[in-house]
Amino acid sequence: MGGAALPRKATSITDAVDAALHLRDATILRESIQEFPGPVAVYDADDRLIACNELYRWVHGDAFRRLEAASSDGRIDYADLIRESARQIVDPEELEAHIADRVRAQREANGEPTDRYYPERGWFRIVKVRTPSGAVAGFATDITELKETSLALEQARAAAEAANIAKSTFLANMSHELRTPLNAIIGLSEALELGVFGAIEDERHRRYLGDIRQSGHHLLALISDILDLAKVEAGTLDINYEVFALSDLIEECLHMMQTISDRQGVALRLDGPVVPVRVNADRRKILQALINILSNAVKYSPGGGTVSLSALLDEEGLHLSVKDQGIGIDESQINRIFQPFGRLNQALSSAVEGAGLGLPIAQRFIDLHGGTIRVSSRVGHGTQVTIDLPLNLVRSD
Known part of the structure; x- marks a missing residue:
């Protein structure tokens, strides 16, 4: 009978060790979540918040603090958090549809990244995955700088396209303005060379007229080339098969x-x-x-x-x-x-x-x-x- 107490003592020690290990693991997990460079949150199968880091609290700001203070057990429902967070940025008539979409995405949690904007916080790329136990873990990365760069590039591209259209319009208009006097110059130089208005006695005059005609043709060909190139770049040049x-x-x-x-x-x-x-x-x-x-x-x-x-x-x-x-x-x-x-x-x-x-x-x-x-x-x-x-x-x- 004296040895009968040993298993109970051993069990007690084992429980204590297990409790210590669990405490250590929980501490490591909390520290890991806290040190993650972006917002992190874990929700249970019923969409109730289990754990999150300070960045997640910061992203949701006052909405998170109000719900946390009102909760008896410290747990926050995901739909309630979305409602509080979106109330100031979503039209009232669209609020419930917005919440339903967010809750549906939360429950699907398929690992596909989603970009979302939070007022006064910036843009975040969010990835949510469902664990075997049914919990949903969400991780977010701040992509505000990336979005701003992309926006700047898009604005620059739009400006370049607008400038290209303006250039093509200008060239199309100017081609007529330039071709009309050039054709007159070329036609007159050819008529003078042919002696339509009388013979050209001085050979130097004949050479000058030839130079004028050749220069006119050269400039006319250059204008046509520039116009063709502008049309191709603007996507307005037709193909006639x-x-x-x-x-x-x-x-x-x-x-x-x-x-x-x-x-x-x-x-x-x-x-x-x-x-x-x-x-x-x-x-x-x-x-x-x-x-x-x-x-x-x-x-x-x-x-x-x-x-x-x-x-x-x-x-x-x-x-x-x-x-x-x-x-x-x-x-x-x-x-x-x-x-x-x-x-x-x-x-x-x-x-x-x-x-x-x-x-x-x-x-x-x-x-x-x-x-x-x-x-x-x-x-x-x-x-x-x-x-x-x-x-x-x-x-x-």
């Missing part, structure tokens, strides 16, 4: 470029037969893109050089390649040539005329068709520019 023969397009392109290449002393040739297909695309834009690329190749080619054009069809699509024997492009500058007004940073290119809009416009025209433009080049060894059009634009001839 039509089916046309690729051979006809290439023939027209080479014919239009022949005078320029002859003046530069550059041979222009077709490399291989043209694939007998038809293309369903905006003919004018594809033609303009190809002319811009050919014009660039001719301009950057030395006298006596050759620029070749080829067309290839494979399982990936239609490929139109322009190859020159010009100065070439350093790999670090290839992206630069597709930027509006971008020019090569090379001494050899300084004497070449142009505003740097040809390739950017070509790329945007091809982008509108779902295609791409590739560039392969080495300094001093020429450049190859390839237009890749998707296969769905190609029709059998």
Whole structure:
């Protein structure tokens, strides 16, 4: 019988140890919740508050203090807390629907983050999860700075879009104002050159008239390029699809470029037969893109050089390649040539005329068709520019 008391004593000691361990665990848990860098709250299966940290109390402010003071057992009901917190910021007729939505989200507690704004406290990203026992643990992170940055970026983007629309409107209006007098200048210079108002005796006068005419055409082309680029960037440039023969397009392109290449002393040739297909695309834009690329190749080619054009069809699509024997492009500058007004940073290119809009416009025209433009080049060894059009634009001839 003397040994019968030992189990009871051992049980008593075990209970005391368990109680101490539980007390230590509870202390660690409270400290962990308190030290969390954001609001934390734990609610039981009946949506009654079990534990929270000071940041959670601070977020809910006076609403939390009023409910805590009115509670007989210190427990706060989640719906009551939402009602008190939302009373000052939600319209009375919408209050009950707001509370129902919040309670439903609390009970779902699926771990999906939710961003919520608390007046005078800021924005918080809240994540709630349900424990196996049915309790709901909620964790929040202050994202006020992130929201403010996002808002500033959104405002900047909206301002940039508004400025871009204003720019496009200005250019569209100014294009008419500029083109009308330019056409008059070009027409008058051509009439004077042709001797419509009498023969031009002085050769210097004839050269001056030629300079005026050429400058007028150059400025008119520049205005058209800028307007096209502005329309593409503003998303107001229409695509007019039509089916046309690729051979006809290439023939027209080479014919239009022949005078320029002859003046530069550059041979222009077709490399291989043209694939007998038809293309369903905006003919004018594809033609303009190809002319811009050919014009660039001719301009950057030395006298006596050759620029070749080829067309290839494979399982990936239609490929139109322009190859020159010009100065070439350093790999670090290839992206630069597709930027509006971008020019090569090379001494050899300084004497070449142009505003740097040809390739950017070509790329945007091809982008509108779902295609791409590739560039392969080495300094001093020429450049190859390839237009890749998707296969769905190609029709059998």
